[in-house]
Amino acid sequence: QVQLVESGGGLVQAGGSLRLSCVVTSGRAFGMAWFRQAPRKEREFVASISRSASGTYYADSVRGRFTISRDHARSTMYLEMNSLKPEDTAVYYCAANNRIMLLPNMRSQSDFSSWGQGTQVTVSS
Numbered sequence: 001q002v003q004l005v006e007s008g009g010g011l012v013q014a015g016g017s018l019r020l021s022c023v024v025t026s027g028r029a030f031g032m033a034w035f036r037q038a039p040r041k042e043r044e045f046v047a048s049i050s051r052s053a054s055g056t057y058y059a060d061s062v063r064g065r066f067t068i069s070r071d072h073a074r075s076t077m078y079l080e081m082n083s084l085k086p087e088d089t090a091v092y093y094c095a096a097n098n099r100i101m102l103l104p105n106m107r108s109q110s111d112f113s114s115w116g117q118g119t120q121v122t123v124s125s
Contacts, residue, residue, distance in 0.1 A: 002027030002114035004094045007117030012084055016123070021077040022094030022116060032070060032077045033112055036090035036121075043093065045107035047079065057104050062088075066115035084123045091118040 008020040020034070033048035047058045047068040056068050065084075070077040077094065095112035106112075 001053070002029050002096050002098075003116055004029070004096060004116035006092065006094045006116040006119040009092060009121045011122045011124065014084060014086055014123055014125050016084050017080070017082045018084065018121060020081065020092055020094075020119060020121070021078075022077040024075040024077075024096065026099070029075075029077075029096035029114070031097045031099055031106065031112070033095045033106075034068065034077075034088075035093045035095060035109065037093070037118075038087075038090040039108045041090075043109060046092070047064070048102060048106060049077065050098075050102035055102055055104075057102075057107075059107075084121075086123045086125045089121060089123050091120050093118045 003026040005023045030051045034046040035043050035044040049056050049068045053074050065082050067080040094116040096114045097112045
């Protein structure tokens with residue numbers, strides 16, 4: 001069982017930056033991703049990264065502002081968020097799966113079997 005722990009959320013003004021971290025505390029994570037859920041909205045895909053980090057994929061709403069990366073030595077995945085907007089306000093969740101290949105269309109919650117508890121990101125206008 002893969003266990004994931006997120007950190008790095010907080011309150012930031014519009015235009016600011018935050019970096020989220022997701023540590024794999026147990027198990028092996030192959031493909032990994034970030035999702036987010038705003039109040040009264042469904043959880044949505046933000047970005048994903050393959051095990052080798054050769055493949056990275058982004059939602060249109062964050063492409064060019066967010067960068068996903070991972071450091072195997074630290075068993076950690078990151079989400080660097082720049083030019084934050086109030087509409088980025090949400091609980092951000094880290095997810096992982098055990099699939100060898102991460103495909104660009106793996107953007108559903110069902111494509112990932114392990115989840116963290118989430119970290120709140122609030123962007124004030």
